Amino acid sequence: MSEPIIEVTDLHKRFGSAVALDGMTFTVAPGRVTGFVGPNGAGKSTTIRVILGLDAPDEGTALVCGQPYQHLQRPLNQVGALVDAAALQPSRTGRNHLLWMARSQDMPTSRVDEVIELVGLGSAARRKAGGYSLGMRQRLGIAAALLGDPPVIIMDEPFNGMDPEGIIWMRRLLHSMAVEGRAILVSSHLMSELQDMADHVLVIGRGKVLADASVDELIAHAxxxxxxxxxxxxxxxxxxxxxxxxxxxxxxxxxxxxxxxxxxxxxxxxxxxxxxxxxxxxxxxxxxDVYLQLTSGEAEFRASSDRKAQS
Amino acid sequence: MTEALRAEWTKLRTLASTGWLLLGAIVLTVGVSAAVAAAVHVTSRTGQDPTKLALTGIYLGQTIPAVLAVLTISEEYGTGMIRTTLTAMPRRFVLLAAKAVNVAGLTFVAGCLAVAGCLLVGRLLLPGAGLDPAHGYALVSISHSSTLRAAVGSVVYLVLVALLSLGVATVVRDTAVSIGVVLAVLYLPPILAQAVSDPLRRHLEQIAPMTAGLAIQATTDLRSLPIAPWAGLGVLAAWAAASLLVGGMLLRLRDA
Amino acid sequence: MTSSTSPPSRPTNDPRREGFGSVLRSEWTKLRTVRGWVIGLVAAAVLCVAFTFVVGHGNQEGGCTGPPPPGSGPNSPGTNCYTGHPFVPTGPNGEAVADSYRLVEQPLSGNGTLTAQVTSLTGLIWTGPANIAPSLAHTKPGLAAWAKAGILVTPSTHQGSPYAAIMATGSHGIRWQYNYTHDRPGLPGAITNSAPRWLRLTRTGDTLTGYDSANGRTWHEIGTANLAGLPASVILGLFVTSPVSFQRSSSGAPTQATATFDHVTLNGRAVSDVRQSHSIGTGSQDYYPTLGTGSAHRPGNTFVLSGSGDIALAVNPLAGGDTASSSLWFGLIAALIVTIVVATMFITVEYRRGLIRTTFTATPQRTSVLVAKAAVIGVVAFVVGALAAAVGVPLGMHVLNGNGNYVFPTTTLTEVRIIAGSGVLLALTAVAVLALGAILRKSASAITTGVLVFALPYLLGQLLSGSAQEWLFRVTPAAGFDVLGVLPHSAQVDYPSTIANGYYPLAPWAGLVVLCAYAALALGTATFLLRRRDA
Incomplete structure (x- = not known):
């Protein structure tokens, strides 16, 4: 069970002269919510894009379920990702958006209706996605991530634009999915969003991991x-x-x-x-404070028990 | 109005694509003219119009001011920035007018350079193609009133095409579809005119924005034109005005 | 914790191949669920048909015999106008032909041989203005290269009848020709007093054989023709004709040729001794422009024949120029522009919205995504083009016929080729601009480039002429339009085989191959960039 499901090893990537990833290394284990936190521009989104095979790293590897993402068959059955909730064709309905994704994985149409129910999109699913509110787009994005009932869920800034009710719903959902045994990686630029939800935290700064510890350890330390x-x-x-x-x-x-x-x-x-x-x-x-301290300077914290402490 | 003009000018100026598009318009226009001037070889003593030949590049070059004009408004819809813009400048007619003035101004500058380049190319290359005084053709020069009219008219033509495109894009709001519509409105009627016979052909050439507008380029054999030069430019101006008017009305009536 | 909710991860050897069907279905779902695109594609087909009707309707064949009413402009129609086209004969294989000549006939029953010596062949070219009927009043000396004088056998003088003929020509030497399209060279060289030529045509049953000789003693067989079903009684005779010359004007000037035949001898059973002279296909209702109707004299033992016309395939611009595809192509260009917009948006919108990342997350095999997109838009564009053409071709021909235009006869196979070719033309263009969209990633630049490169050759063609125009339809994507070519090229006629006259420089499918090369190049570049670039 403790076998890591996402393994990121020594990623390096530059965009022109800007260093985006500078030796990013971490693992994500199943059965818990892993917070992926760092200031804007720390390299969170780039790392997620590399994990999803969207960006190619200059160096290093990112494996999901032991394989590079590109080698996964029907990848949505293994990884569900919410990268950009605004990435929709405005004139296509939400349901049809899910439908083409389902088709790409050979899933039945019934699964589309299941996830629509699951995220509470309801009748809005048959309206054009261009008219969706931010929160509805977010729910549609989550529905897309859950489509393949995947053991790994990756969400990039899922709380952006959500109302408090939505945030609570989202936390519960992610928590329950972690309890089911899935690996959940949630990025945010605000530690406070993750505080009550994440079991484990990866603090990112300047393209590398500054802290990789359970929340308890971090709090004990801090x-x-x-x-x-x-x-x-x-x-x-x-x-x-x-x-x-x-x-x-x-x-x-x-x-x-x-x-x-x-x-x-x-x-x-x-x-x-x-x-x-x-x-x-x-x-x-x-x-x-620890987060600010970590991310504002060069400080690095790695719990000594990091590798052993996981059950 | 001044603020709106300034704001729209800042928007256009700070887009990297604007400069490239204008440069592209000049290069494409002069390049096509040069290629045609280099490829043409005239043996007969009549029937050719050196000025019109030198300005051939406008046929293709006009696409770029058109695209620039379309992008000016359609990209705002594409990115959702139109809402910010309308919050800052709630008077929508003023906004469209400011956009039109800016697009027209930029097109005018680029058009002047492009037309000057075309005439220079014509002056230098066309005598080599047999279009020289020895063969009964005058050198391309704006000291001839008809050539001056063709040159000024071509610049005005480009400006009007840009305004027409701005109007279309304000109606359509989508970049891709707007460009498709603009190019179809410009290029399809002249092709259609080739496919049908008189009198339909002549009527088409009289009312189509491109064929009517480009009558301004003719310096010889004016009697055979489907429409008189300035009247033709007037037809194009009517098209541009109509599209801007419809665009403005819809901009005002519709939700952003 | 258990991993019960995790689906078992299946080992994969080649996910690319296994999952392609689902990628295809996914892309199809994407295309059909954007209403604007579906409307656009339907509109493309409707536009094509509508414009086919407009173009066909806008072409009225006819003419006016009277002058324009006083005070009207230079382009205003004259008085006494009529609609309808002149008569164009149809050859034995259903092709449009020219069959106008002067004949001195000698009816023959059974087998026989006619021999004659051609001692001179001279000609006249019409030099008068275009708006008056050609007559011998305005001419200058000059012999058309394909002026023909010789011996002909035919079952009937009806225009378009099968025939075989041995002839001397203006500048192509002696020729053996039959049934309008078959041609074999004999002795070279022009006919002069010092170099006359002997011609001989032998009929044996259905088989006809042509011979030539420089001296009347040693004969050389040029070729044979088998005209199946030739009746026992046939018309054998001397003929002279001379085709329209396009050397000085693109509208052509009619010519006349005069030949002197000596030592005319018939070996066989003549039906009667009366040798009648006929002018064939030179009436006012006949389409082929002639310089008079010709004449025949018998000074001494010789025959002197003057004739005007041609015995060959019909060519444009003489026959009018309308074909099964002539009212279709404009509609196709209109449909092409709409298709270009939709095909480009099919991918640029994904870049615009960041949706491409979702797509590549669902299907990390980017080449598969591009190929699936290309396949979907290609098939859809094919259906749009083929459907539009399937309606447009018969509709266009119907409207043209109804307007009194002459439409070149086409075989069903040719019509099917035009219909399928229109589909392939749209499909390849759609695939190419889709790839262009993947390369440029921006709607504005991709659509502008797409329209300029793929839809505007006709406009460029108006600016260019001659070889430049021809190369445009050879090497640019515009070569795809060659698939609309209907008119057969003929090496036995001198005519301006320009695009304006409906002649395309490449064979139909060769044109599509050129377009295909562009699509493949664009697709290859797009694949390369997609794999290399970050999404």
Whole structure:
């Protein structure tokens, strides 16, 4: 079960002088929602296009179910993708849009009506897609992705333009599909959209993976009760705090990071040991902060347990 | 109106395709004229019209100002930008007028260069094809009033074709279909005229935008023309005005 | 967790081949579900038929014998106008022919041989203005290259009857010809006083044999003809004719030839001794323009015959110029433009909307997608073209006939070829512009290029002339229009075989091969780019 279903290895791609992908490497496992998050221009869409065989990488490989996408037979039965919900022929009805896709995979027409029901498009499906609202287009795109009942679902920014009700519906849908054992890869440029839904997060920046961890790990890393202490005698301070039974780690020459102790107690411990300090700051980072920290700088975080922790 | 003009000018100016299209129009027009001037070989002493021959490139070159004019509005519909545009400039007649002025201005500039190039090509190449004073043909020169009329008229012709195309595209709204319609309206009647006999042929040539409009290029044997030069240009102008009027009305009546 | 919802992934050896049927059905679904395209394609066929009617209707054959009413313009019709076309004879194989000549006949019963020496052959060319009837009043000396003088055998003097003839010609030497299309050369050289030629025609049953000789003693057999069903009693005789010359004007000038025959001897049973002189096919109702009706004299032992006309295949522009396809081609161009727009949009719209990515996600084999699209639009365009032509060809001929036009006779096979050819023409063009759309990815540039390259040769043809025009229909995609060619080329007639007269430079299917090459080139380039480019 833990066998990865999408394997992306060392992708490189340039568009002219701009580097889009710079050693992108990750895997996506089934049975969970994997968030694919990074600022605009980080390389999310390019990576998804490479996975779907739309763009050719300069280097590296992307495998789906162990094969390059181009080698999949009836690929919509293996991968459902929502890349651009606006990619519709406006004068074709939503149902006919699904119909040609179904024809390309030898699916019966009845399947088209099933997915229309599933996404709640209903009678709108027989209207021209040009008249659809953003949310309806999104639902049609999701219907297209679900058409082949695929074990892998890839969605590029699926929440764009959705109303709150739609977002909740979407989260539930993706979650339930993950519970069914599918691999779900959802990209977003907003961590907050993924926070309550993703089981695992890939943070992307400048064409590579900055963080690849479960949400729990990221949150533990980010919002553990960390306190930063600035002192001219870092090693003495760390020693004193460790003797007091707390984890303390020297970050650089005059900063240490302490966890499991409140700032006030730290001040007490250091005062008793007569160690000078200039600043004691409690750290209360959210997932969003880690994300911003990761994506604004060169910082990289990879949970040590990353490969093992998966059940 | 000034703001609308400025806005539309900025839109046109900042599209990379505009410059290429105008350059393409000049190159295609002069190129075709040069090719025809190089290919033609005249032995008889009469029956040829050196100015008209030098301006042959307009036949094909006119497609590009037409495409430019179509794109000016149809691409806005294609990308949905028309809604932004109409939010910024809610007076739709003014908007269309601003587009028309800009398209006309750009076509005028490109047309002047293209026609000048054609005449130069005619001046340089046609004597080599046997169209020289020794064979009874005057050199192509705008010092002849009829040649000047043909040259100015050809520029006006291009401008009117662009305006006609803008009107058609405002009605049709789709790039592909608009271009198909414009090219059909321009090119089908002259071909049809070749396929039928008089008097239908003559009537067709009198009312079709291209054959009537291009009567302005004739400098010899004016009596055999289906329609007098300026009257012919007037027919084309009527076409352009009608298409812009219908386009403007529909632009105003329809939802964007 | 279980993977029960995952469909089993099937091992694939060659997904390309296995899935093509579904790609095809998918593309067909795409095409038929955009109403505008369906309407466009139906409109293309309707336009084609409608324009065929308009063009056919706009062609009124007829003429006016009186002058234009006073005060009217240079192009206004005259008075005493009529509709209807002059008589064009039909040859033994159903082809349109010219059969106008001066004959001195010698009815023959059974087998026999006629021998004669041609001692001179001279000619006159009409030089008068185009608007007066040709007469000997305005002429200058000149012998047409295919002026003919010799011995002829035919069962009947009805125009279009089978025949065989041995003849001296203006500048093609001695010739053996029969049934309007068959021709074999004999002795070369022109007839002069110092170089007369002897001719001999022998009838044995249904078999006719032609001989020539430079001296009347050593004879050389040029060829034989088998005119099945030749009656016992046939017309054997001397004839002279001289065809229209197109050397100086494109509308042609009639000519007349005069030949002197000496040593005319018949070996066989003559039905009667009366040698009657006839003028055949030179009446006012006959289409072939002649310079007078000719004459025959017998100075001394010689026969001097003057004649005008031709015995050969009918050619344009003399016979009027309407064919099974002559009112169709304009409608086809109109249909072509509509088809070009739809075929281009079939792919450029996908690029425009980003839909191409969805397509390639559903079918990653991009070549398959392009080939399927090409197949779908190609077949649909074929149906549109063939249907339009299937209605247009008979309709056009019907309207033309109704208007009094002469329509060149065509075989059913030729009509089927025009109908199928129109379909293939549209299909290949649709495939080519589809590929163009895949290459350029933009509607505007693809459609403009498509229309300029594929639909405008006729307009270019108006600007060009002569060989430039002919090359246009040889090497450009316009060669596809050669499939509409109906009129047979004839090497035994000097005539302007121009496109304006309905003669195409390539054989019908050869023209389609040229167009096919363009479509293949475009498709190949598109395939290459599709595989290389990111979607």
């Amino acid at each position: 919002s553990g009760d960390q306190v930063l202490v600035r002192t001219s005698a870092a090693s003495e301070a760390a020693g004193a705090l460790q003797r007091a039974g707390n984890a303390a780690r020297v970050i650089d020459g005059n900063t240490i990071s302490v966890s499991g102790l409140e700032a006030q107690h730290i001040v007490e411990v250091l005062s008793q040991a007569q160690i000078p300090f200039s600043e004691v700051t409690a750290q209360r980072a959210s997932l969003e």
